[in-house]
Amino acid sequence: TYRILRDTALARRIKADKDYRCQLCNTQLKVSNGHPYAEAHHVKPLGSPHNGPDIPENILCLCPNCHVLLDYGALKLNKNRVGEIGDEFISYHNNIICEQSMT
Numbered sequence: 001t002y003r004i005l006r007d008t009a010l011a012r013r014i015k016a017d018k019d020y021r022c023q024l025c026n027t028q029l030k031v032s033n034g035h036p037y038a039e040a041h042h043v044k045p046l047g048s049p050h051n052g053p054d055i056p057e058n059i060l061c062l063c064p065n066c067h068v069l070l071d072y073g074a075l076k077l078n079k080n081r082v083g084e085i086g087d088e089f090i091s092y093h094n095n096i097i098c099e100q101s102m103t
Contacts, residue, residue, distance in 0.1 A: 007054050011040035018061035023082055024075070027063045039067045043077065043089040050092075057086035073101030 020036030021028040029037045041060045044052030052058055060082060062070065069075045076098055077090045 006046065010054065010056065011059065014040055014056060014059050015061045021061065022063035022066050023060050024066040024070075025063060027065075029063055038062060039064055041067050041070055043070075043082075043085055044092045045097075050096075052089065052092075057084065058089045060085065070097075073098040 015038045018038070019028065020038040022038065031037050038061050041062045042052050042054070043058050043060060044050055046052050046054060060070075066075070070077075070093070076094045077085070079085075079087065079090055082090065
């Protein structure tokens with residue numbers, strides 16, 4: 001089985017820097033033990049055919065709902081909401097990921 005290697009420390013750092021708060025809807029989830037929960041999302045996905053990089057400019061901190069919506073191209077990204085994400089990754093998401101979901 002082939003699995004893309006991710007920098008899990010980078011993902012943890014981004015989630016901590018954002019206080020585990022979704023960068024799209026501002027939700028901060030807490031699980032049963034009271035710890036916050038969030039997911040790291042690569043705006044330009046890792047692996048083939050996208051081959052996005054595992055760098056801070058390509059990673060958002062999201063709640064599970066927004067993560068799924070972005071994965072399926074159901075939401076477009078706005079630079080004003082996710083300013084630290086690179087323009088090329090936002091453009092890729094909006095023009096490739098979202099368009100693929102329409103077909």
